[in-house]
Amino acid sequence: MEHEHVREVDPAVADALEAEVDRQRDSLQMIASENHVSRAVVDAQGSVLTNKYAEGYPGARYYGGCEHADEVEQFAIDRATELFGAEHVNVQPHSGTQANQAVYFAMLEPGDKILSLDLTHGGHLSHGHPANFVGQLYEVEQYEVDPETGYLDYEGLAEQAAEFEPDIIVSGYSAYPREVEWERIQEAADDVGALHLADIAHITGLVAAGAHESPVGVADFVTGSTHKTIRAGRGGIVMCDEEHADDIDAAVFPGGQGGPLMHNVAGKAVGFEEALQPEFEAYASQTVANAKALGDQLSEHGFSLVSGGTDNHLVLVDLRDSHPDTSGGDAEEALEEAGIVLNGNTVPGETRSPFDPSGIRAGTPALTTRGFDEDDCRTVADLIARVVDAPDDEDVIAEVRDEVSELCDENPLYE
Ligand SMILES: Cc1ncc(COP(=O)(O)O)c(C=O)c1O
Missing domain, CATH: 3.90.1150.10 (Aspartate Aminotransferase, domain 1)
Incomplete structure (x- = not known):
């Protein structure tokens, strides 16, 4: 990894990039949300697709010259569809956080109620922490894991939902080491007429490979990060059924984002292709x-x-x-x-x-x-x-x- 073009223009950044390659090579990266993508994904993300404006979706863009952007985005969508079996996939969210925000923006009104896991028990900022705008725009109550066992307390969650009457229950976590029983959370949501968002950011790759039960087909919405266990280009993804497809697409763009990061979408397409291989x-x-x-x-x-x-x-x-x-x-x-x-x-x-x-x-x-x-x-x-x-x-x-x-x-x- 020479970064010779960067070096010609900016030796200081080239030095930092090379030092980062050395850091990753010579130390153990054990941050649970990180991975090492392939050279193929690095190449795709470092491609000239960064130059392209492609607001809109394949076949319906607001700019000309999108034929290759269309191809690449469609590859990413088709491969994600094959990996996860979702009816509808949006591959444009710039991050997992923005994928979650798209779901809230599509389905909730300001002041609506979110029930999500407490941050100190393994939840995520984008699930309604007051430091995130989600925590300020919506009314948020949090559930906790069982203090004795450290496992999710599904019965407690159902009781809390019955009392709080949330509009959406968020599952999927940043620091929860156990298998999540999606159906039990779905039951709790169904009992109170709430939606269910399963955020598989951390375990997207495990779900794609069948190493963790999938919430696709169980929860109303499934969001993920694409650069963690699935090792694809950096960003987010939203999956849902056809019924909610238009609302989700509109909430991603123009609701929450501008032009998609097409070089990252290319990195997602390449990483998803790798994830489809038996290895x-x-x-x-x-x-x-x-x-x-x-x-x-x-x-x-x-x-x-x-x-x-x-x-x-x-x-x-x-x-x-x-x-x-x-x-x-x-x-x-x-x-x-x-x-x-x-x-x-x-x-x-x-x-x-x-x-x-x-x-x-x-x-x-x-x-x-x-x-x-x-x-x-x-x-x-x-x-x-x-x-x-x-x-x-x-x-x-x-x-x-x-x-x-x-x-x-x-x-x-x-x-
Ligand atoms: C459960 C969960 N959701 C969302 C995210 C956010 O992902 P991103 O950093 O891509 O915004 C994370 C990040 O680690 C996470 O753990």
Whole structure:
């Protein structure tokens, strides 16, 4: 990855880009929402489609010269349709957040009611946090996971819905390590005449590959990010049935966005094509197996996992019992110094602040892309334990840094 054209014009940015390639190559990317896309997706996203204005949809644009943009967007739509089995797919949202906002804008009036999971229990800002405009425009109430088990409390959710009478229930999460039972949330929504939005941002790739139950055909709306477990071009996607297709399309453009990022739509098309190949199923199930191995080995080291384990691509560690003097932020910082990049994360029943929370969240999508298996992930858990047990010990951090580099060399990236 030379970036020679950038270098001719702007050596400072070229240096930063190359340093970023080196950072990704030589450290372990364990932020659960990240991945390493293929060179093909990088090429598509770096293409001249960035020049093209294509407001509208394939065959019905507001500008001329859209014949190739049309082809590319239709490829993305057709492939997503094949991957997920949805009746209607909109591939234009610039992000997962904007995909969610399109659903609210299409279906709700200001002041309508949203019932969604609390942020500190694994929800997302775009589900109605007051810092997002969604939390200010609509009336939001939040549900929580069961404090004892860390699992979703489906009965509690149904009772809360009966009392609050929401217009929409949002499911799908940022830091929930367990399988989501979409039907049970759909029942709760049906009982009160609410819509159901299932946001599969994190698990889009697992759902596409059958490694997690799909909400398509169950929930009224399914949104996703396209750059996380599914490893396609960066952005979002909305899926729904034909009945809501026109409303969703109008809410994406012109409701919430202008011209689509056609280079990203091309990256989505290419990534979806890759996800249709049989290897992708193996990738998704290896991602889950790796997260289980990581979680089991962390438990062996005495770490406490929210819900006791994982069914998907991430583990959420509550440090309060095992390391009461180490915050998630302290752990994140020490681990990053050792070449292990993950994030401090709030945990259910959070007693610190979101800026320096009590937990860490670790995911396996990017490690799996570069070839890590269960043994490698158990080794990574050993390394995490060594650092978090001694976050101020520079010798330990230096030793772990060397072992991380060895693991990276054994599993090369962007050769
Ligand atoms: C559940 C959930 N929804 C939406 C998003 C937003 O995705 P984006 O960053 O593409 O806006 C995220 C991001 O991690 C997420 O976890």
